[in-house]
Amino acid sequence: MSMTGIYGPTDPHEAAATLLEALDSGVTLFDTGDFYGDGANEELLGRTLAPHRDRVVLATKTGVRRTAEGLAPAGSPNELRHACEASLRRLRTDHLDLYYLARIDPAVPVEESVGALADLVAQGKVCHIGLSEVSAATLRCAHAIHPISAVQTEYSLWERHVEIDMDTT
Incomplete structure (x- = not known):
């Protein structure tokens, strides 16, 4: 996320070199989001990692769009389908290994959002579905709609809600 200006100016050549050094050092999972730099982060990963696609696992997040007021959830089936197509183009690949719904859209039942993601799995555009902050x-x-393969959530010394919320039995 920080390689495309989220936290300040960046050097695209240095960012690409860092990604390639990580790959050469054995890193295989690269995780981004379509809203990181309004797609710029996916473009960076696509340009840099496309020649090495057989060596990497690509994960990206969607379900958030920028508005005049800031970030807003975007989980309608139509939005998710369009977002996937755009991510595939930017990442220069024909499939996403892991596709996360970054935020649940309160205006759309989660079953509808996950159903749309399941359709993308059926089409071969997505291999696995993940959810963030649920x-x-x-x-x-x-x-219950489709197997969820991964969950991302904030977990730190200051944020421990996941220990209370998730049933580990």
């Missing part, structure tokens, strides 16, 4: 109840609803 409750245990939402995860259960989503998983």
Whole structure:
């Protein structure tokens, strides 16, 4: 995320060199989001990693769009289909290994959003579905529609809600 100006100026050549050094050092999972730099981060990864696609696992997030007021959830099936096509173009690949719904759109039932992602799996455009920042109840609803392979959530010394929310039994 920070390689495309989220936290300040960056050097695209240095960013690409860093990605390639990571790959040469054994890093295989590259995780980005279509809203990181309004797609610029995916473009960087696409330009840099496309020649090495057989050696990398690409994960990207969607479900957030920029508005005049800031970031807003965008989880309608139509938005998710269009976002996937755009990510595939920017990442210069024919499939995403892991596609995350970054935020649940309160205006769209999670079952509809996950159903649209499941359609992308059926079409071969996505291999696995992930969710970010979801409750245990939402995860259960989503998983009932299609297997959820990964969950991302904030977890730190200051943020421990996941320990309370997730049932580990």
